[in-house]
Amino acid sequence: MTADVATGGQGDRATERPGHSFGCAQDRPVTPSASHRVIMRLTYGDAATLWRINLGWRRRKNEEEYGFILDVENGYWATNKDAAETDPEDPLSVRTERVIPFVEDRRNCLLLEPIERLAPEVMASLQPALKNAIQVHYQLEDNELAAEPLPDSDQRHILLLYESAEGGAGVLRQLVEDPEALSAIAREALTLCHFDPDTGADLHRAPGAKEDCEAACYDCLMSYINQPDHALLDRHAIRDILLALREATVRTSPTGESRAEHLRRLQVLCESDLERAWLAFLEEHNLRLPDAAQVIVDACQTRPDFLYTEARVAIYIDGPDHDQPDVKTRDVQITDCLMDAGYTVIRFSYRQETWTGICTQHGYVFGNPQL
Template identity: 40%
Template sequence: AAELELCCHCGTPLKLHPEGKAVRIPRLYQIEQVTTKRADRITSDDEERQRLGYELITTYEFPKENGVVKVAKAQVSCAGQPLLELSYAPATQISRVNLGWRRRENKNDMGFPIHPTNGQWGGEKDLRGDAADDDGPEVGFVKITPYVQDRKNALLVRFLGDWQPTQLVSVKSAIKRGIEVAFQLDGSEIAAELMPNEEFATALLLYESAEGGAGALSRLVENASSLHAVAKTALEICHWSWDGEMPALEAQLVNADPECEAGCYRCLLGYHNQRDHDLIDRQQPELKQWLLDLARCELVGQGGVDGRSTILERLKDLAGSGLEKLWLDTLYNHGHHLPDNAQQEVPGH
């Protein structure tokens, strides 16, 4: 139970926090199958849905093997100054939760009405008016918070330094576009989400949202040249150019498209980030300098998860008898999964 009160990535206690770092979501229900029907005309309700939109949040959990998080990590620095911490893992569990209408009055009122017997979605009026009668067998609408879940290759980019969440909106768009162009990917193949949310953002979660990612994210944590290519491409996408060698200071960049002010559909603006258009600014000095630093960065402290031999030695150190060590050696030599832990006490047994 104690483990459930801690963040699976950083170990921070998951207590309700006044700054929104943690939130309790009621009545979670995983949606695995849906049925739709074609409509010849949309109604005013559909238009309202498109206009308002949903409040979505994304969560992630890196995979574990033998009780150890299976993640490759690297630190990124430029001229001795730390820029980023990278954490990459294949088959990361990505969950997308739909909390409700974005403009609902009560933010604590999460979820949507659904009929438990036929699975048909309803509205608030159904939730109020279709309660089951005391004398009848009919079941009324109930409210659930739907979510979907899948496993994707994912890269967590944790920003080091003094950043404002609003500034990271531009960084997110620049990095996503840089990856797409540098690795020749379609816009739907890579997803980018500020974590834990846009209001309190400190990190960026990138994951392969469709087949065909071509291992782009793993290459970013393996060698600095891939980071250099993404940063250089992002600068060019943002209409910045330079003569000769790449400059070290953002003030030395040349504006290749003066007609584009904060952004345009040829650089950082697009259909997928329409809600961010008011915050995106390609001329942000912090963004330009950060991309320049990333274009000449170094990867330091690169490393992955402990190998099987390291896990074996850890378990043997915890073993209480020679028989346990012999059993562990047998598992190891035959290629079987090793235990998650040793000498674990089970209450009541």
């Protein structure tokens, strides 16, 4: 699930790096309208596969030589000297092989990719600021959320956040599904970095602190875990981007294409102006778009106007003819069949003034309307 963070109005790409790779379970991008300026792209992966790969010593002489030497007979790690002394023709020689160890796990992950390339000190400072703000906002322990730069600490182009606790807390998904969540996180980050979240004014220090914070301190960005980054940390470097995120809105698409592209595809598949009006209503109120349109459900020999496939929700946009008794009877039969097949059926009539109430009633499907 991917979303664009846009300013100027209301408004899971898999990546890989040496030593760390990321498999995204769901990719859902979004592109706002022309009146919005996209500043960041979010990609969420639900129970995505993570590999942590150890490519070798940091200070190895040959940067292109990956892995470690393993004594395959005794199961002990060997030295490079042992590898050099290995003679395949000598039966008494130690048998060694070069291996690249890795571990694999499945975690809820979120990639944050700024649209414009940011300076290393900005990315390094944004990493603990957002991580700490998420932990405070959602009341997480420090060991429940992890953050790392991608592709590596020397090239900080993307920020990877993942729920490190077993099972995950489910908070990262909210950052792409709740249009206001990231704004709240940005406000929390501003507060943690000693800025007024409303005006952006520098408050200089944390409440109760005896000294001013110049660039970073252990009350804002610094921790024992990120000591290698301490020279880069600067709370002033991220003030403007946090203020921008505070005013930004997240707009999400349910497929692997942008929201605008997905919306256009759905509009092409519409068979009535009423269906197109319903899509326009969803877009106007920044509600979740359906995954598909005009897909036949064979079990019931019916073709809902739209489908939310993951939630198994069938949408019908009913015109005035559905007020006829015989059509109503047929609609009831279709609804019963779909419910027996495990679907939830939601019907919108041609009375458009009722649409907001229906969406609010089924917020788990559409999200919360922005009125």
